[in-house]
Amino acid sequence: MTMGGMLFAPEVLADSLAETAGYKAGLALSLAELCKHLPEDCELIQASEQGFVRIRSEKYDEIFYRLLHRIGNTAEQYDGDSTGIGLYHRYKDEHLVEYQGVLEIFIKVMPEAMRAAQQESTKLLDPRPFVLACKEKYGRVGFEIAMGKIQAMIKSQNLSPHSGHRYVDWVAPRKLAELFSGGSDTPEVGRFIDQRYIDYLSSNEVALSEMHWRKFEELTAEYFHRDGYRVELGPGSNDDGVDVRVWRPGNDDNPHIIVQCKRQKAKVEKVIVKGLHSDIEFEGADFGLIVTSSELSPGARSVVTARGYPIEEVNRSGLRQWLDQLRTPGTGIVRI
Known part of the structure; x- marks a missing residue:
């Protein structure tokens, strides 16, 4: 990591994308498959095989989210909105007061949920006190905004290349090439074909x-x-x-x-x-x-x-x- 960007040694960028996508999506990708699914980034990926490359951290995230979508891990490409800023634009015209109130409740309630999780040695947060408090004060709109905030957090944690969270705890990545060449391994998720x-x-x-x-x-x-x-x-x-x-x-x-x-x-x-x-x-x-x-x-x-x-x-x-x-x-x- 460098000031304002990320510096990758030769061959590291492709390895980072493939290994992290393998962890999140459970699919093992070759260099050729990376380029196939990221044609607009292929020149950068190939250049990184031969020498050092430096890219902005937000650019790396954008490439990674594009890859997750194109290999099917997300139905739509994630925009990296970890704070729920999209909620602000959705509610600012008619429910700005409720939106700001929900954020205040979030700042007040969620630290306690984090402390409770630490005491129980779990990564799982209980969002119910936050959601119920928002519903009690702001009704249906408060409930919707609170749920949107929680869902934005969950999505960010599970999709971010910088977090250890993921939607499915795959035992091991499965080679994408097996989809086209056959293979008889028992599916981890699914009865006949792997999810x-x-x-x-x-x-x-x-x-x-x-x-x-x-x-x-x-x-x-x-x-x-x-x-x-x-x-x-x-x-x-x-x-x-x-x-x-x-x-x-x-x-x-x-x-x-x-x-x-x-x-x-x-x-x-x-x-x-x-x-x-x-x-x-x-x-x-x-x-x-x-x-x-x-x-x-x-x-x-x-x-x-x-x-x-x-x-x-x-x-x-x-x-x-x-x-x-x-x-x-x-x-x-x-x-x-």
């Missing part, structure tokens, strides 16, 4: 067509599992064309849905539709589902309609909705 990959895809939808086919099947199985169904993920090879089987809760008879996953850029042709229909009849399923990063071809859709096949489609648009549902709660901008 880190879901969050990444939610911010990088274009990667759906590039992900490993097995991970694509795992994403499909994860969606139905979290929706309350009993799910069986096929072996991945020699599965007779059925990638995922789905049963209604409490029903062990024939599958409710059999799923064919097609992670590809080309449109799904009618031969796939005909094969899935044969599997539906053979297994006695209620209907079949084609999950694809592309979409059905016009010919495939015509076959489904003309022959009345009980087949539905989840294409890229549907996958986008799945990712919105599956991404980690609380990683977006908090709105009261």
